[in-house]
Amino acid sequence: MSVDPGPLAGADAAPRSVMDLVVVTGVSGGGRSTVARALENVGFYVVDNLPQALMMEMAELAYRAGGAARQTAMVLDVRSRAFSTDLAGAIPQLRERGFRPKVVFVDAADEVLIRRFESVRRPHPLQGNGRLSDGIRTERGLLAEAREQADIIIDTTHLNVNQLRARVEELFAGEDARQMRVTVLSFGFKYGIPQDADFVVDARFLPNPYWVPELRELTGQRPDVSRYVLAQLGAGTFIETYARMINATAPGFEREGKRYLTVAVGCTGGKHRSVALAEEMSRRLTQVGLASHTEHRDLGRE
Structure with a gap:
């Protein structure tokens, strides 16, 4: 039986770095399953529950296949016992071979994970005879080093399925994913600080529009x-200072291989000050050439 060499022809002419390889x-x-479906929506070939030992083979197969397969995502979890041994070592091996994998780590607060498992009435895969919290704690230990290597950490604690899908599609659709992208995220301190933030800035020093009846x-x-928020004393300096800092540090982050920055702007409830400042900061960053967009985590919760 002969094998058609067509898909392999000329594969070595392009470097492995041309692949959009996502782990x-x-x-x-x-x-993770929502992230996988979102990646499929933007054209990725997704391999779910892949054993860690097969990562290199899968990457090479996709590279040699060429075409659409050069946008490949591999989804790994602890259902594969081989996963727990050396995922952290597999990523550098891919890079040594010439690939440029982007590692996406999906996380959430323990209490939210427990609530999700209880709502579907299924045990944690590492729970054994213990409690849900035991399984979660064991898994976090196994994943600690992989989390440290992640290029993108997505905290889904406060995201619904549609918000998570939109976040992934925005990150991986359209423009070149190698370009630095900045998410300016508004939030309310009363709902907790975003775990995936690279910078956290506090807008609570400004007067709160909540106390202005017509703005409440x-x-x-x-x-x-x-207009009310941006007209307050110190608001302009706040925006200018942080926008310049982000613009100044972005090239260094890019040189270190980081492609995504999350700047979290917080006020009390995430409704007025943080939202207005996030929109203006994103506009300033776009003006200086950074790919920036806004997300408003807690808008609508009050």
């Missing part, structure tokens, strides 16, 4: 609220 891992219940029910996306 998705993270805690059970964190949202509006959000920072409304022009009248935005």
